[in-house]
Amino acid sequence: MRLPADVAVIGAGTMGPGIARIFAEAGASVRLTSRRETSLEAARERLGEAGVLLTTSLDEAVEGVGLVVETIAEDVGAKCEVLARAEEMAAADAIVTTNTSSLRLEPLAAAVRMPERFAGLHFLNPPDLVEAVEIVSAEQSAPETIQTLTAWMRELGKAPIVVRRDVPGFVVNRLQYALLREAYALVDEGVCSFADVDRAVTHGLGARWAGIGPFETMDLAGLDVHAAVAENLWPELANTTEPSASIAEALERGAIRRENDPETLRARRDRVLRAVRDAREA
Numbered sequence: 001m002r003l004p005a006d007v008a009v010i011g012a013g014t015m016g017p018g019i020a021r022i023f024a025e026a027g028a029s030v031r032l033t034s035r036r037e038t039s040l041e042a043a044r045e046r047l048g049e050a051g052v053l054l055t056t057s058l059d060e061a062v063e064g065v066g067l068v069v070e071t072i073a074e075d076v077g078a079k080c081e082v083l084a085r086a087e088e089m090a091a092a093d094a095i096v097t098t099n100t101s102s103l104r105l106e107p108l109a110a111a112v113r114m115p116e117r118f119a120g121l122h123f124l125n126p127p128d129l130v131e132a133v134e135i136v137s138a139e140q141s142a143p144e145t146i147q148t149l150t151a152w153m154r155e156l157g158k159a160p161i162v163v164r165r166d167v168p169g170f171v172v173n174r175l176q177y178a179l180l181r182e183a184y185a186l187v188d189e190g191v192c193s194f195a196d197v198d199r200a201v202t203h204g205l206g207a208r209w210a211g212i213g214p215f216e217t218m219d220l221a222g223l224d225v226h227a228a229v230a231e232n233l234w235p236e237l238a239n240t241t242e243p244s245a246s247i248a249e250a251l252e253r254g255a256i257r258r259e260n261d262p263e264t265l266r267a268r269r270d271r272v273l274r275a276v277r278d279a280r281e282a
Contacts (some may be wrong), residue, residue, distance in 0.1 A: 074101070079100070084111045106138060
């Protein structure tokens with residue numbers, strides 16, 4: 001399915017420029033808007049050679065477009081105001097989406113007149129490098145809307161994850177925070193250090209899961225083995241509903257960052273991003 005000819009990205013903060021670049025490099029005419037000119041100036045470098053119209057006018061950005069991607073701060077009131085105006089100014093058959101990663105969709109869907117043409121479109125940071133995109137169905141999202149967004153993401157070379165119900169955290173963050181809960185518990189109980197947890201992921205689980213997912217891993221290992229391990233291990237896993245006082249204190253004073261010094265973390269992040277970029281270009 002061909003991409004919409006005109007796309008508006010609302011918000012030029014962490015995610016907006018990367019999202020705008022994705023669509024522009026795929027051939028769409030893209031408009032990126034922000035209330036502050038300084039944000040647009042900062043976005044220019046990230047946009048590279050991609051031809052994107054930058055404007056502080058929301059109306060200019062969304063007028064007549066076929067897709068709206070809202071990615072402003074996680075504030076329900078502000079998002080509702082922007083989404084309502086964007087729907088009013090966009091093409092009559094436009095799909096309006098939000099890039100929220102933490103808010104429920106129903107309050108946002110209530111801001112638009114045609115909730116059947118509204119959905120979540122959650123890119124992961126950095127959006128121009130990470131392939132996964134979560135397409136989140138709100139209660140009134142039409143199946144055709146979800147199907148169209150899925151097809152558009154495939155056209156962009158993305159790996160769409162269809163989230164059939166609007167649950168907190170969607171899919172990726174729920175998986176991520178389930179692992180983090182167990183990671184905090186292991187450190188809190190003195191089993192290992194923060195750095196040891198990072199090594200277990202970067203040199204173990206992460207390397208494996210980059211090639212095959214958790215279900216594929218269990219299938220490869222043998223489902224009978226997986227069932228036996230699950231029976232023994234699941235009762236032992238953390239089921240706390242909040243970080244312990246010691247973990248909360250460590251987070252507050254930045255103990256994790258000191259154990260993993262900033263220069264090492266930045267160097268590792270840059271290596272990962274280069275590897276992802278090289279893999280996509282191969």
